[in-house]
Amino acid sequence: MSTQHPDNVAMPFFAQSAPLTAEDEVREAYYAFSHLGCDEQMWDFEGKEVDGHVVEKLLSTYESFFAEHPIGESVHLTPRIPNPALEPTQAKVxxxxxxxxxxxxxxxxxxxxxxxxxxxxxxxxxxxxxxxxDRVREYYERFVAGMEQVTLGA
Structure with a gap:
């Protein structure tokens, strides 16, 4: 697994600026998969602004790579979420x-x-x-997956 931007001696070649932007992080994930041969990239949501459209950006920007290396099969994008028990101000993330x-x-x-x-x-x-x-799973089952059962209107 590759983690997002470990400390570098110099700004990475895929970065447009320092500090790294959300767009740089998308390029970094692609680089980890395509050039470093990593099969998993941690997508860190803890304590910073993150691009919530990473899957769409990876698939639309690097179509040919991800057509051959499907996300969720050949390569994996794994979000790291905050632990709300330890970081209550990050629970909504x-x-x-x-x-x-x-x-x-x-x-x-x-x-x-x-x-x-x-x-x-x-x-x-x-x-x-x-x-x-269990709390995370229960929330997902009830309020995300469970929303398929909800109908609007009378």
Whole structure:
């Protein structure tokens, strides 16, 4: 697994500016997959602004690479979410990530012309109990996946 921008002696060649921008992070993920041969890239949502449209940008910018190396099969994008038990001010970031998963799946379905969820796992840091993980799963099942059962109007 590649983590996002480890310390560098100099600005990486794929970066447009220092500090790295969200667009630089998208290029970095592509570089980790295509040039370094990594099969997984951690996408860190902890404590910073992050590009929530990374799947769409990777697929639209690097179409030929990801047509041959499907996200979620050959290569994996794994979001690292904040642990709300330890960082209560970041709890809504967890919800944003969970609520973005269906959008990423829709984009991948259109790109690959089949059901192809691009994000299969999340990293939940500094977990101290199974209950913390259960809360994330329960929220996803009830308020994200469960929304398919909700109808609007009378």
């Amino acid at each position: 967890v919800l944003e990530v969970l609520q973005s998963l269906p959008r990423h799946a829709d984009i991948a379905r259109v790109f690959y012309d089949r059901e192809r969820p691009p994000i299969l796992e999340l990293i939940h840091p500094m977990t101290t109990s199974a209950r913390e993980l």
